[in-house]
Amino acid sequence: MTINAGGTYFLGAGSICRIAVAAVALCAPLLAGGCETSNNNSAPTALTEGPKDTGSYPNLNIPPQVAAKQLSKEETAAKLGELKADEQAQLAKGGGVKPTANPAALNTLARTHGDDTLKQIEGKCDPALDPNCN
16 A cells, blocks of 8 residues: 555545444444343442441541540630740740831842842852852
């Protein structure tokens, strides 16, 4: 078979019909197998017996046990009070939030930071930025 003959046979006007007929012929036994019915009239096991402990983990039919009791509103308030006291102690040690720098200085840094970094990456280092520059 030559390339031209193969091209006209497989890519001709009737090729879609030939492919569809072949697909139906190959898939018909698979589709017919799904139409079988059984004469077993029993109800599904889950509907007749209910949930059972099978010994395997997890059994989603049985509600889990509660691991610990929930905190009451008084206990919650006490725990929050302890956390606030710890926060105040940390702030007194100097662990608080530091004030932000001058916004104008931050804007200048934002404009020049990219160019300075590219110079260092490309090997065109500036001694003012990097004292170890050669």
